[in-house]
Amino acid sequence: xxxxxxxxxxxxxxxxxxxxxxxxxxxxxxxxxxxxxxxxxxxxxxxxxxxxxxxxxxxxxxxxxxxxxxxxxxxxxxxxxxxxxxxxxxxxxxxxxxxxxxxxxxxxxxxxxxxxxxxxxxxxxxxxxxxxxxxxxxxxxxxxxxxxxxxxxxxxxxxxxxxxxxxxxxxxxxxxxxxxxxxxxxxxxxxxxxxxxxxxxxxxxxxxxxxxxxxxxxxxxxxxxxxxxxxxxxxxxxxxxxxxxxxxxxxxxxxxxxxxxxxxxxxxxxxxxxxxxxxxxxxxxxxxxxxxxxxxxxxxxxxxxxxxxxx
Amino acid sequence: xxxxxxxxxxxxxxxxxxxxxxxxxxxxxxxxxxxxxxxxxxxxxxxxxxxxxxxxxxxxxxxxxxxxxxxxxxxxxxxxxxxxxxxxxxxxxxxxxxxxxxxxxxxxxxxxxxxxxxxxxxxxxxxxxxxxxxxxxxxxxxxxxxxxxxxxxxxxxxxxxxxxxxxxxxxxxxxxxxxxxxxxxxxxxxxxxxxxxxxxxxxxxxxxxxxxxxxxxxxxxxxxxxxxxxxxxxxxxxxxxxxxxxxxxxxxxxxxxxxxxxxxxxxxxxxxxxxxxxxxxxxxxxxxxxxxxxxxxxxxxxxxxxxxxxxxxxxxxxxxxxxxxxxxxxxxxxxxxxxxxxxxxxxxxxxxxxxxxxxxxxxxxxxxxxxxxxxxxxxxxxxxxxxxxxxxxxxxxxxxxxxxxxxxxxxxxxxxxxxxxxxxxxxxxxxxxxxxxxxxxxxxxxxxxxxxxxxxxxxxxxxxxxxxxxxxxxxxxxxxxxxxxxxxxxxxxxxxxxxxxxxxxxxxxxxxxxxxxxxxxxxxxxxxxxxxxx
Numbered sequence: 001x002x003x004x005x006x007x008x009x010x011x012x013x014x015x016x017x018x019x020x021x022x023x024x025x026x027x028x029x030x031x032x033x034x035x036x037x038x039x040x041x042x043x044x045x046x047x048x049x050x051x052x053x054x055x056x057x058x059x060x061x062x063x064x065x066x067x068x069x070x071x072x073x074x075x076x077x078x079x080x081x082x083x084x085x086x087x088x089x090x091x092x093x094x095x096x097x098x099x100x101x102x103x104x105x106x107x108x109x110x111x112x113x114x115x116x117x118x119x120x121x122x123x124x125x126x127x128x129x130x131x132x133x134x135x136x137x138x139x140x141x142x143x144x145x146x147x148x149x150x151x152x153x154x155x156x157x158x159x160x161x162x163x164x165x166x167x168x169x170x171x172x173x174x175x176x177x178x179x180x181x182x183x184x185x186x187x188x189x190x191x192x193x194x195x196x197x198x199x200x201x202x203x204x205x206x207x208x209x210x211x212x213x214x215x216x217x218x219x220x221x222x223x224x225x226x227x228x229x230x231x232x233x234x235x236x237x238x239x240x241x242x243x244x245x246x247x248x249x250x251x252x253x254x255x256x257x258x259x260x261x262x263x264x265x266x267x268x269x270x271x272x273x274x275x276x277x278x279x280x281x282x283x284x285x286x287x288x289x290x291x292x293x294x295x296x297x298x299x300x301x302x303x304x305x306x307x308x309x310x311x
Numbered sequence: 312x313x314x315x316x317x318x319x320x321x322x323x324x325x326x327x328x329x330x331x332x333x334x335x336x337x338x339x340x341x342x343x344x345x346x347x348x349x350x351x352x353x354x355x356x357x358x359x360x361x362x363x364x365x366x367x368x369x370x371x372x373x374x375x376x377x378x379x380x381x382x383x384x385x386x387x388x389x390x391x392x393x394x395x396x397x398x399x400x401x402x403x404x405x406x407x408x409x410x411x412x413x414x415x416x417x418x419x420x421x422x423x424x425x426x427x428x429x430x431x432x433x434x435x436x437x438x439x440x441x442x443x444x445x446x447x448x449x450x451x452x453x454x455x456x457x458x459x460x461x462x463x464x465x466x467x468x469x470x471x472x473x474x475x476x477x478x479x480x481x482x483x484x485x486x487x488x489x490x491x492x493x494x495x496x497x498x499x500x501x502x503x504x505x506x507x508x509x510x511x512x513x514x515x516x517x518x519x520x521x522x523x524x525x526x527x528x529x530x531x532x533x534x535x536x537x538x539x540x541x542x543x544x545x546x547x548x549x550x551x552x553x554x555x556x557x558x559x560x561x562x563x564x565x566x567x568x569x570x571x572x573x574x575x576x577x578x579x580x581x582x583x584x585x586x587x588x589x590x591x592x593x594x595x596x597x598x599x600x601x602x603x604x605x606x607x608x609x610x611x612x613x614x615x616x617x618x619x620x621x622x623x624x625x626x627x628x629x630x631x632x633x634x635x636x637x638x639x640x641x642x643x644x645x646x647x648x649x650x651x652x653x654x655x656x657x658x659x660x661x662x663x664x665x666x667x668x669x670x671x672x673x674x675x676x677x678x679x680x681x682x683x684x685x686x687x688x689x690x691x692x693x694x695x696x697x698x699x700x701x702x703x704x705x706x707x708x709x710x711x712x713x714x715x716x717x718x719x720x721x722x723x724x725x726x727x728x729x730x731x732x733x734x735x736x737x738x739x740x741x742x743x744x745x746x747x748x749x750x751x752x753x754x755x756x757x758x759x760x761x762x763x764x765x766x767x768x769x770x771x772x773x774x775x776x777x778x779x780x781x782x783x784x785x786x787x788x789x790x791x792x793x794x795x796x797x798x799x800x801x802x803x804x805x806x807x808x809x810x811x812x813x814x815x816x817x818x819x820x821x822x823x824x825x826x827x828x829x830x831x832x833x834x835x836x837x838x839x840x841x842x843x844x845x
Contacts, residue, residue: 203409204404205411208402208472209423211485212427213424213427213428215389215390300414301414302414
């Protein structure tokens, strides 16, 4: 187990280092730079621009910059935003919490929505109800996030007037963005859940449980739940990526502060330090979630916990 | 019969409106064992599950009654039936491997039936679980209770399921093919255990089985089903000794464990077609140490005869066969097919060697590509080995499929449109199209119903005589081996336990293990008058 742990953590660190390097090289390869974009409009001469570059350390050879940036990242120093003129850490501190809150709420909402859909699709009353619910996830997947956001604002804010988007309460502000992100993410979750529940219900051990006298609710609680939910765990990593992507678009549509808005501005201004930090932080979160899933799985599934031993 | 515990009267069951059980009636007295015997699709399992009220969602009782102690429960609502299940009626399922929840401990799954019927959590419940595990021979019970299903063998898992079924001392146990998935010696021990427990508790058993031998040994009365209808019913001795229906007579004739009729006279044979000497096969083990699957196995097979490799799961019989076919490179030893040392072959030479030795697998459903037509499946080996013109290929395919008894119109069909027996004929045709010298038959008839099995065995006999083929017949089923093989090697844990001509091994086994295997063949309780069945 100790060896397995070391192996997995090692792999995770390797992925992070590779991400950092790749992001660094790609961002350096971009034509133009932030200095040009910010100061050209002030009408500075090329000589003055060169001086500014030297002040930012942008004149050093690439490998020196790389090692310097790598060392700084390892100590938690993400450099300065050229555009805002403040440390990147400060920008992150301002924007990260709201994005985290939005993502967490969206993930919770998506899980709940998926669970409701899956239960309706597998156990819900009439056959036609189940068939109808089963077509919902494909519809959800097909909807683009930006379009859904705009439609939700149209319907709930402008036409129905239920949710104010001009000076809303803090909780009110989040309702539509959360729904916008949650809907497309709930779809693959629901599809996998439906498939798993169908498969588990057809397992002979469910028949055995019913032959013991178990009610439907009992079978669901003690036999279906864990067996159907376990494989969903492996999707968590992939869905996190979608969550992040969804947050960026949604924050832009709803004009919310957050990592999405920050990313958008940084891209527009070629604010390399900010972009580098965002890429690495996203990758770190992604890697951490997948690592957590890998380590959690053997705890939840006894078949993996004690090796592949079969008597 | 005076007291009736269970009475099934004129039961008819529909699946999606299609009748699968029609006008089935029988009764079971307290403590009695009634065997429902039939082939796949006969409706035997459906009838049994209807007794428990556990028909699949598309199944429906159209007519008839299921009376338990005189009360018709056939149309009871789910809630009332659930109260009966586990307590008055219980189930021992077919496949112990998939019938236990993989993520819950064995103890929790035994405790569950007690908890459902009102027992509280606590030391009392745990004590009862341990007592039940001991009762079915799972010891040390405290250790077993904490284990998960994947840590137990198939036989041990079936013991867990039996513990669950007897926990509340029900009046009737429905045992649905309880040992079909188990090795023959394990099967015997499990059936002995079930016999002992039901005698102690006075429990009646509805035993669903395809194996007339099992029914003959274990049941008081037999009901023979075919296509959802009763063909014959009566006390075991009467049904076996003097079957009245033509179908029951055919079943008896085809059941390998009940017939003493050999398909062939012992062949003298010609030159040695296969020789195996000192075969050793290691596989990488989990802890670095290699696992020795085959350990010093040797045998020789004469051209035109059948040699059987017999053993239970894990005995190394399939590994040995795969070495002979050139699919595994042995760790040590020699495999000669004709004059060729298979172990020395590499690359293209090995590929061409495959023409001489062909394989037929156990599962006729998984070994045929579902997207290819029958003609294409049979033709494929020719495409790999012989640059033959298309017309000639098709001619050979047609000739070979006809030779194995497949109607020509099946050539354009896909495997899913074929029955199990037809699929196995396709697999045989595919193996024979290259005119091999040796056919390795790996449990090739094990998945088939007895009447189909008898037909395939007869076909194999006939092909062997006509084409001078040599068979290496891998099987766990000694009854079948006795019918088809000339010589036999009995394997246990990778080693040869006994070898010799079939008659000699069966009539005077020298090793304890071979004797145990032979004694475990079901059907020994069948009356000797059987031999006179025409």
